[in-house]
Amino acid sequence: MEFATITTPAPAVPAIVEECLAKGINAVQILSAGFREAGEEGRRLEEQIARTAARGLRVVGPNCFGVYSPAGGLTILPGADLPKESGPVAFISQSGGYAIRVPHRASGWGIRFSQIVSYGNACDINECDLLEYFSQDPQTRVITGYIEGPRDGPRFFRRLKEVSQTKPVIIWKGGLSQGGARAVNSHTGSLGGEEAVWDALFRQTGAIRVNSIEELIDTTLAFLYLPEYRGRRLTVIGGGGGIGVAAADACEKVGLSVPLFPPELQKKLTAIVPPAGASTRNPVDVGSPGPRPQVLRSVLETVLTEGRVDMAIISELNMSMATPPPGSAGNPAPDARFGANVAELSRIPVEIKKRLGRPLMVVLPVEANGPEDIRVEEARRQVVNYYLGEGIPVFLTLERAVKALSNVISYYERRDALVSVNQGIPS
Amino acid sequence: MEFATITTPAPAVPAIVEECLAKGINAVQILSAGFREAGEEGRRLEEQIARTAARGLRVVGPNCFGVYSPAGGLTILPGADLPKESGPVAFISQSGGYAIRVPHRASGWGIRFSQIVSYGNACDINECDLLEYFSQDPQTRVITGYIEGPRDGPRFFRRLKEVSQTKPVIIWKGGLSQGGARAVNSHTGSLGGEEAVWDALFRQTGAIRVNSIEELIDTTLAFLYLPEYRGRRLTVIGGGGGIGVAAADACEKVGLSVPLFPPELQKKLTAIVPPAGASTRNPVDVGSPGPRPQVLRSVLETVLTEGRVDMAIISELNMSMATPPPGSAGNPAPDARFGANVAELSRIPVEIKKRLGRPLMVVLPVEANGPEDIRVEEARRQVVNYYLGEGIPVFLTLERAVKALSNVISYYERRDALVSVNQGIPS
Numbered sequence: 001m002e003f004a005t006i007t008t009p010a011p012a013v014p015a016i017v018e019e020c021l022a023k024g025i026n027a028v029q030i031l032s033a034g035f036r037e038a039g040e041e042g043r044r045l046e047e048q049i050a051r052t053a054a055r056g057l058r059v060v061g062p063n064c065f066g067v068y069s070p071a072g073g074l075t076i077l078p079g080a081d082l083p084k085e086s087g088p089v090a091f092i093s094q095s096g097g098y099a100i101r102v103p104h105r106a107s108g109w110g111i112r113f114s115q116i117v118s119y120g121n122a123c124d125i126n127e128c129d130l131l132e133y134f135s136q137d138p139q140t141r142v143i144t145g146y147i148e149g150p151r152d153g154p155r156f157f158r159r160l161k162e163v164s165q166t167k168p169v170i171i172w173k174g175g176l177s178q179g180g181a182r183a184v185n186s187h188t189g190s191l192g193g194e195e196a197v198w199d200a201l202f203r204q205t206g207a208i209r210v211n212s213i214e215e216l217i218d219t220t221l222a223f224l225y226l227p228e229y230r231g232r233r234l235t236v237i238g239g240g241g242g243i244g245v246a247a248a249d250a251c252e253k254v255g256l257s258v259p260l261f262p263p264e265l266q267k268k269l270t271a272i273v274p275p276a277g278a279s280t281r282n283p284v285d286v287g288s289p290g291p292r293p294q295v296l297r298s299v300l301e302t303v304l305t306e307g308r309v310d311m312a313i314i315s316e317l318n319m320s321m322a323t324p325p326p327g328s329a330g331n332p333a334p335d336a337r338f339g340a341n342v343a344e345l346s347r348i349p350v351e352i353k354k355r356l357g358r359p360l361m362v363v364l365p366v367e368a369n370g371p372e373d374i375r376v377e378e379a380r381r382q383v384v385n386y387y388l389g390e391g392i393p394v395f396l397t398l399e400r401a402v403k404a405l406s407n408v409i410s411y412y413e414r415r416d417a418l419v420s421v422n423q424g425i426p427s
Numbered sequence: 428m429e430f431a432t433i434t435t436p437a438p439a440v441p442a443i444v445e446e447c448l449a450k451g452i453n454a455v456q457i458l459s460a461g462f463r464e465a466g467e468e469g470r471r472l473e474e475q476i477a478r479t480a481a482r483g484l485r486v487v488g489p490n491c492f493g494v495y496s497p498a499g500g501l502t503i504l505p506g507a508d509l510p511k512e513s514g515p516v517a518f519i520s521q522s523g524g525y526a527i528r529v530p531h532r533a534s535g536w537g538i539r540f541s542q543i544v545s546y547g548n549a550c551d552i553n554e555c556d557l558l559e560y561f562s563q564d565p566q567t568r569v570i571t572g573y574i575e576g577p578r579d580g581p582r583f584f585r586r587l588k589e590v591s592q593t594k595p596v597i598i599w600k601g602g603l604s605q606g607g608a609r610a611v612n613s614h615t616g617s618l619g620g621e622e623a624v625w626d627a628l629f630r631q632t633g634a635i636r637v638n639s640i641e642e643l644i645d646t647t648l649a650f651l652y653l654p655e656y657r658g659r660r661l662t663v664i665g666g667g668g669g670i671g672v673a674a675a676d677a678c679e680k681v682g683l684s685v686p687l688f689p690p691e692l693q694k695k696l697t698a699i700v701p702p703a704g705a706s707t708r709n710p711v712d713v714g715s716p717g718p719r720p721q722v723l724r725s726v727l728e729t730v731l732t733e734g735r736v737d738m739a740i741i742s743e744l745n746m747s748m749a750t751p752p753p754g755s756a757g758n759p760a761p762d763a764r765f766g767a768n769v770a771e772l773s774r775i776p777v778e779i780k781k782r783l784g785r786p787l788m789v790v791l792p793v794e795a796n797g798p799e800d801i802r803v804e805e806a807r808r809q810v811v812n813y814y815l816g817e818g819i820p821v822f823l824t825l826e827r828a829v830k831a832l833s834n835v836i837s838y839y840e841r842r843d844a845l846v847s848v849n850q851g852i853p854s
Contacts (some may be wrong), residue, residue, distance in 0.1 A: 010703065033703035033704035034704075037668075038703065043465070063704070074817070093669070094669070095667060095668060095669025095670075095672070096668075096669070097666070097667025097668070097669045097670055097716065098667075098669045098670075101743075101794070104794055104795055105793075105794060105796065107795065107797060108795055108796020108797035109796055109801060118853045138597070142688070146669060148669075148672060154502060166525025170434070174669060174672040174673055174676060175675075175676065176676055177675050177676045177680065178675075178679060179678065179679055179680035179684070179685040179687075181673030192586055211828060212824070213673075214824065221623070237455065239524070240523065240525075241464075241522060241523075241524065242521070242522025242523070242524045242573060242575075242601060242775070243522075243524055243525075245522070245575060245601040246601055246639070246640075247601045248602075248604050249603055249604045252604035253604065265494075276436070276437065276459070276460035276461035276465065277460035289524065293458075304579060316528075321830070365532075366529055366532075366793075367532060368531055368532070368535055368812075369532065369534070369535020369536055369808065370534060370535035370808060370812070371808040371809045371812060373535060374804065374805045374808065376797055377801065377804060378801045379802065381796065381797060381798035382661070382798045384796075384798075397639070397641065399639060
């Protein structure tokens with residue numbers, strides 16, 4: 001298959017597309033801007049291209065960054081040299097900027113892409129075509145998208161609903177505010193649409209709505225690393241009472257439950273944690289952010305086998321130099337004041353996951369933000385990599401972890417419900 | 428003044444406090460846990476201490492991490508060796524863990540503290556006493572707090588209202604969910620209180636509500652770096668249409684306005700930005716995340732002098748190696764593909780702020796999250812430090828920047844309104 005990339009100024013583009021068609025080229029991507037988003041003259045040029053396309057050639061764009069497809073050796077989006085390795089995530093983006101930013105930011109979280117398509121004004125190939133394509137693509141397990149305004153609303157609705165029954169589709173919809181809708185119009189010449197319409201769309205199709213680049217990445221990570229997952233009861237294990245309080249608040253805000261442990265279980269846990277300054281009700285406070293490794297091991301084993309919870313989140317424990325005192329930066333060895341057992345502590349979640357086969361999540365925040373603390377951050381990132389390599393998803397804050405988890409659970413719950421309705425079975 | 432720190436197990440504490448009183452010690456902090464939060468026996472011990480205190484000695488705690496006061500040379504909280512320098516922020520915390528985490532995380536953002544008081548069960552000195560103290564403290568400009576449940580609700584309300592008229596009081600209230608309230612009870616033995624009650628408290632007192640450690644730090648930063656500030660009209664300058672869309676959405680969500688620029692101003696801006704792929708309506712899209720420095724300079728000058736906006740936010744431009752391609756990590760020089768002018772570009776906001784005397788905010792996200800990208804992150808942090816040193820606040824995401832800004836504006840607006848009501852002047 002022949003594929004051409006066109007980057008000339010807009011007025012020259014229609015003739016080049018015509019030439020491509022004449023030469024038997026199957027598809028082109030037009031990166032140039034200056035079409036429908038720029039006014040009447042641009043609209044005319046774009047319509048000319050669409051007419052040529054209809055005679056036998058597919059067009060990505062114009063006003064886009066085109067296609068990233070590592071398996072096909074096509075890894076250059078403008079200004080970015082993206083990873084050469086393929087992965088299970090597709091990203092369709094009406095924004096060229098996000099077509100680069102999303103894979104950049106996702107790369108540190110171990111997320112790799114099957115393909116990324118920045119399709120801009122979508123004069124030919126649009127989000128519906130791409131949804132169909134990725135729903136059939138065996139390499140793609142999770143479909144993600146940044147959408148400003150679909151070309152054909154009803155068709156988009158139907159596609160989204162169909163595809164969501166087999167693969168999670170995570171959509172960040174931009175431009176729902178007044179100013180946002182205006183920016184959409186000058187960006188890709190689309191209509192932004194109304195909040196209520198999009199609410200209904202997400203509810204009825206089973207697609208997953210996210211509201212930022214961070215939530216898109218977190219949710220993708222949760223889908224990749226968690227099994228098909230429906231349970232809303234969880235335990236949070238942290239070190240410090242305030243963190244337990246914040247954990248419970250954050251979970252309930254997104255509809256997850258942190259159920260009170262029964263008295264017999266609390267009694268067992270009380271025998272494990274330190275005698276004062278801890279809590280065993282759920283969330284579990286192991287007394288300090290740097291507990292003895294054996295304490296974390298026993299607590300995890302006990303709550304996962306007897307706690308009637310679906311998931312354990314280990315939140316803000318000192319798995320790396322994540323909470324060293326300022327001034328210790330530059331020293332890569334764990335600080336003795338937090339116990340010499342940091343390395344052993346960090347291995348416990350991996351050991352428990354292997355032994356019990358239960359899903360776990362870990363929260364490892366950036367603790368120190370100065371340039372002088374950079375070694376601390378490097379150590380934290382190494383531990384993040386270690387967990388990702390062992391199949392344990394890691395998040396920067398507990399709020400973000402539970403939002404991603406809730407997005408995953410809601411998807412499977414709604415899919416169950418939609419499938420039941422479609423089969424005429426009462427849900 | 429004599430000051431003692433008590434860390435013995437709970438049952439031994441009352442006798443030691445009695446002994447301190449006999450020896451003429453003025454104040455003690457009791458770090459030990461095992462009091463009211465632990466049940467009936469602990470409650471009895473705590474009441475015994477309170478009775479001793481009433482006879483002539485002040486008590487911080489028990490079940491706390493005590494006092495951090497760099498000006499007084501008291502800089503050790505358990506497990507943390509905090510900065511020796513004082514600053515303009517007070518932090519009162521019912522959680523010991525947050526008394527350490529907040530200053531750790533804030534340190535990278537240039538925030539220093541006058542004092543931090545972890546007061547735990549508050550058997551004597553409580554949040555009301557501390558609010559009074561810091562309202563009078565000349566070194567403290569901003570008061571922050573993590574509160575689970577105040578001892579004396581009506582007094583807390585009155586104090587908060589009084590103090591908020593002279594200094595911003597930023598409160599993170601923990602434990603508003605069911606599980607959170609339970610965790611509060613086992614943490615500091617307090618009652619969590621209801622959402623509606625706390626909503627009313629914030630509305631009526633003029634205190635600023637935040638919902639996470641990140642928002643507490645962001646909002647503190649905004650108060651420290653922005654002048655008394657009330658304008659809700661702003662411009663966002665970014666590189667890439669999708670970022671403009673997200674910016675407008677984020678602003679309107681928190682009640683800020685990104686007003687459409689009038690045609691004559693759009694025309695002027697159009698002459699500055701690249702001919703295609705940019706937008707001048709507001710948000711302003713300068714065409715790419717790495718614009719020519721002269722473009723950013725002229726756009727900023729033009730919108731700040733003619734745009735009738737109160738603030739400009741410069742969002743996600745390549746001020747450091749913030750968006751280099753993966754694989755370029757380890758190379759501290761800006762990548763040529765983003766323009767060799769990165770260093771000059773990064774100086775523009777500082778130059779404009781000095782010349783025009785207008786407040787600016789900068790958004791510099793963490794772009795690459797892997798350990799192999801650590802040099803990229805180091806460069807980003809250096810640029811953050813540079814801006815902070817020049818009095819320009821920096822935020823990790825635009826969502827967080829505008830939330831902090833909105834918190835600042837709401838505070839001054841409500842203070843105006845409350846002062847008017849108190850003076851009998853219709854607001």
